[in-house]
Amino acid sequence: MRSQVRFxxxxxxxxxxxxxxxxxxxxxxxxxxxxxGTKEGCAEGDCGACTxxxxxxxxxxxxxxxxxxxxxxxxxxxxxxVLTVEDLTPAGAELHPxxxxxxxxxxxxxxxxxxxxxxxxxxxxxESPRPVSRQAVCNQLAGNLCRCTGYRPIIEAALQACSAPQxxxxxxxxxxxxxxxxxxxxxxxxxAAFFAAPRTEAELADLLARYPDALIVAGSTDAGLWxxxxxxxxPRVIWLARVEGLDRIERTSNAISIGATATLAxxxxxxxxxxxxxxxxxxxxxxxxxxxxxxxxxNIANASPIGDLAPCLxxxxxxxxxxxxxxxxxxxxxxFFIAYKKQDRRPGEIVRRIAVQVPDATTRFRAYKITKRxxxxxxxxxxxxxxHMDGRRIASARVAFGGMAGIPARARATEHALANIDLDTxxxxxxxxxxxxxxxxxxxxxRASAEYRILVARNLLHKALLEIxxxxxxxxxxxxxxEAAHAGE
Ligand SMILES: Cc1cc2nc3c(=O)[nH]c(=O)nc-3n(C[C@H](O)[C@H](O)[C@H](O)COP(=O)(O)OP(=O)(O)OC[C@H]3O[C@@H](n4cnc5c(N)ncnc54)[C@H](O)[C@@H]3O)c2cc1C
Ligand code: FES
Ligand code: FES
Numbered sequence: 001m002r003s004q005v006r007f008x009x010x011x012x013x014x015x016x017x018x019x020x021x022x023x024x025x026x027x028x029x030x031x032x033x034x035x036x037g038t039k040e041g042c043a044e045g046d047c048g049a050c051t052x053x054x055x056x057x058x059x060x061x062x063x064x065x066x067x068x069x070x071x072x073x074x075x076x077x078x079x080x081x082v083l084t085v086e087d088l089t090p091a092g093a094e095l096h097p098x099x100x101x102x103x104x105x106x107x108x109x110x111x112x113x114x115x116x117x118x119x120x121x122x123x124x125x126x127e128s129p130r131p132v133s134r135q136a137v138c139n140q141l142a143g144n145l146c147r148c149t150g151y152r153p154i155i156e157a158a159l160q161a162c163s164a165p166q167x168x169x170x171x172x173x174x175x176x177x178x179x180x181x182x183x184x185x186x187x188x189x190x191x192a193a194f195f196a197a198p199r200t201e202a203e204l205a206d207l208l209a210r211y212p213d214a215l216i217v218a219g220s221t222d223a224g225l226w227x228x229x230x231x232x233x234x235p236r237v238i239w240l241a242r243v244e245g246l247d248r249i250e251r252t253s254n255a256i257s258i259g260a261t262a263t264l265a266x267x268x269x270x271x272x273x274x275x276x277x278x279x280x281x282x283x284x285x286x287x288x289x290x291x292x293x294x295x296x297x298x299n300i301a302n303a304s305p306i307g308d309l310a311p312c313l314x315x316x317x318x319x320x321x322x323x324x325x326x327x328x329x330x331x332x333x334x335x336f337f338i339a340y341k342k343q344d345r346r347p348g349e350i351v352r353r354i355a356v357q358v359p360d361a362t363t364r365f366r367a368y369k370i371t372k373r374x375x376x377x378x379x380x381x382x383x384x385x386x387x388h389m390d391g392r393r394i395a396s397a398r399v400a401f402g403g404m405a406g407i408p409a410r411a412r413a414t415e416h417a418l419a420n421i422d423l424d425t426x427x428x429x430x431x432x433x434x435x436x437x438x439x440x441x442x443x444x445x446x447r448a449s450a451e452y453r454i455l456v457a458r459n460l461l462h463k464a465l466l467e468i469x470x471x472x473x474x475x476x477x478x479x480x481x482x483e484a485a486h487a488g489e
Pocket of ligand 1: 351
C-alpha cells in the first residue's frame with residue numbers, strides 16, 4: 001500500500017499526499033509547481049487552454065496523451081510523466097518543431113490559448129502516424145479554441161511540424177516510467193479525507209463498503225466539473241482506473257465486452273468497428289483530450305439523458321454487468337435507467353462491463369447526433385436505429401433516443417409501428433413516424449425546444465428509413481466520407 005500518489009515532473013519523481021492528490025492537476029501545476037504556462041480558461045474541459053500531456057507506459061510503449069488539466073485530479077497523474085509547455089523547450093534549446101511552425105506561420109496572437117494548442121499538437125507530433133492529414137489535425141484540435149488568428153495558420157503549422165519524423169523516446173524516460181508501475185494500491189490521506197486507487201476488485205469492494213459516500217471517479221470528465229463549477233466538497237475519492245482488468249476490452253467473433261474503465265480513446269476502434277455511424281459518434285465525442293480521459297463506464301454510470309453512448313448501445317441490444325469482484329448481475333442496458341438521475345445501481349455496485357453483439361448481416365444500423373456545433377458539443381438529440389431486415393421488410397427494430405426524455409430511452413411504440421414496414425412502400429412509413437410525437441414529451445432547454453426535438457426525432461427516423469431503403473448518402477449527409485464507410489451495405 002502506498003500513501004502517496006507518484007508521478008514524474010521535470011525528470012524527478014513527485015509524491016503527493018491526500019489533499020494535493022485531490023486538487024485539480026491544473027491547480028497543482030500553477031499553484032504548487034509554478035508552471036504558469038498552462039492556463040485556465042473555462043475550467044470545464046471545453047477550451048483546451050489547460051492542455052498538458054500525460055506520458056505513460058502502456059502495453060510496452062510510452063504513449064503521450066493530451067488531457068484537460070482543469071478537470072483532472074492531480075492523483076490521476078499517478079504513474080505518468082506530466083509534460084507542460086515549459087518542458088517543450090528547455091532553457092537555451094531550440095524551439096520544439098510545433099512552436100517553431102506556429103511562430104513562422106503566425107499561428108499565435110493572444111498567448112492564452114496558444115500553450116494548450118501547442119501541447120495538443122506536440123502530442124500529435126509524437127503519436128500520429130505519418131503523413132498527417134488535414135482532417136486528423138482538425139480532429140486533434142477540436143478541443144482547443146482560438147478566437148483571434150483563426151485556425152488556418154494553426155492547421156498549416158500542424159501539417160508542417162507533423163511532417164517531420166517522430167523523435168525516439170529516450171531509454172532513460174522509458175525506464176523511469178516503467179519503475180513507476182509498482183502495482184501497489186494507493187490510499188493517500190486518512191478516514192476523513194483521502195484519494196484512494198485500489199488495484200483489485202476485492203480492494204475496491206472493501207473501500208466501497210467502508211466509505212459508501214465516497215466520490216467514485218473514473219476519467220473525471222463529468223465529476224471534475226462538479227468540483228470546478230458546482231463547487232461540491234468531495235473529501236473522499238476512489239479512483240477506478242488502476243483496478244486491474246476493469247479496462248480490458250475483449251472481442252469474440254460475434255460480441256465485444258468493454259471494461260468500464262476503458263477510455264473512449266482506447267475503445268474507439270472496437271466500438272467503431274461495430275458500425276460506421278458509431279465510429280463517427282465517437283469521433284465527435286468531446287475532444288481528443290476528453291476521449292483520452294473519459295471512460296465508457298463513466299458515460300453509462302453518469303446516466304445523462306444526453307450522453308452519446310447509451311442510445312447507440314441500447315439500439316444495438318447491449319447488456320450491462322453491475323457489481324464488483326465475484327458478486328455481479330447482468331441487465332439490459334435500457335433497464336439500468338429508471339428516471340432522471342435514478343439508476344438501478346445498488347449500494348456497493350459499480351458499472352463493471354458492457355457487452356454488445358456484433359450486428360449480423362441482416363442488421364442495418366444508423367445513428368445521428370444533432371448539436372449546435374459539429375465538433376465538441378453535447379447532443380440536443382441523438383437518434384439510434386437498428387433495423388433487422390427480412391429482404392426489403394423490417395422484421396423488427398430497436399430505436400433509442402438521447403435528449404427526448406429524462407433518461408436515454410427506448411422508443412418501444414415506434415419500434416412496434418416499424419415492424420413489417422416495406423422499405424419500397426414509403427406510403428406505409430407515416431404511422432411509425434407519427435408515433436414518436438405520442439411516445440415522447442421532451443423538455444425545452446437552452447439546447448433545443450420540445451417542438452424542435454420532436455420534429456428532429458421524426459426527421460432522423462425518416463432519414464434512417466430513406467438511407468436504409470437505399471437513398472445515396474450524398475442526399476442525406478453533409479459529411480461525405482461517410483459514403484465510403486457505408487459502401488457495400
Ligand atoms: C468538454 C466535454 C465534452 C464532452 N462531450 C461529450 C460528448 O460529446 N458526449 C457525451 O456523451 N459526453 C460528453 N461529455 C461528458 C463526459 O465526458 C462523459 O460522460 C464521460 O464518458 C464520463 O466518463 P468519466 O470516466 O470521465 O466519468 P467520471 O466523470 O469519472 O464519472 C461520472 C459519474 O459516473 C460515476 N462512475 C464513473 N465510472 C463508474 C463506474 N464504473 N461505476 C459506477 N459509477 C461510475 C462517477 O461516480 C460519477 O458519478 C463531455 C464532457 C466534457 C467535459
Ligand atoms: S481551462 Fe478550458 S479546457 Fe481546461
Ligand atoms: S491565440 Fe488566443 S484566441 Fe487565438
